[in-house]
Amino acid sequence: DAGVIQSPRHEVTEMGQEVTLRCKPISGHNSLFWYRQTMMRGLELLIYFNNNVPIDDSGMPEDRFSAKMPNASFSTLKIQPSEPRDSAVYFCASSIGTSGSNEQFFGPGTRLTVL
């Protein structure tokens, strides 16, 4: 089992550029979560999907952020335009079931730096 796969692992970009983060959940998991982690704010849930459908996106900071899950094996988180305050580690996690009460398995994260 490959676990949750995220790409890229590191991304450095300039302010104003579009950034796309990618995630492949564990096969058979039907919930997918996107988190952002910073020293100041800790781990914040941005959005999560059940069976490819967005359930709660109240954590998405603003319209510059968007997330999609076109099928059960792929999701993207896009930031357009990016800003320096978006610099953080972005984690994708997946779990079995749809209640949010099951163990979440985290990917290795994408470290984003916006200059």
Added chain:
Amino acid sequence: QKEVEQNSGPLSVPEGAIASLNCTYSDRGSQSFFWYRQYSGKSPELIMFIYSNGDKEDGRFTAQLNKASQYVSLLIRDSQPSDSATYLCAVTSGNQFYFGTGTSLTVIP
């Protein structure tokens, strides 16, 4: 007020001692409670979960839940240097999943 509060530490204990990590939450209707461990530069991994009041033991780890006090804790017995990490408390409330900012634990050999 944050949904989940943890003392950021750092907490230092000598090897072999008991480490006690604490977490409070604001939503009395919260249903599920988790402890994740995160090593520096790595992703969080689940250590324990607890749903009911009382204690739940798994090896050297014990999770304690007190819903009346809205308090959940994690005890690590016989602490080892390999336990040095940040410990994240997580709580589910309705469709939401909240993490605390974590407590940094250092076990001194």
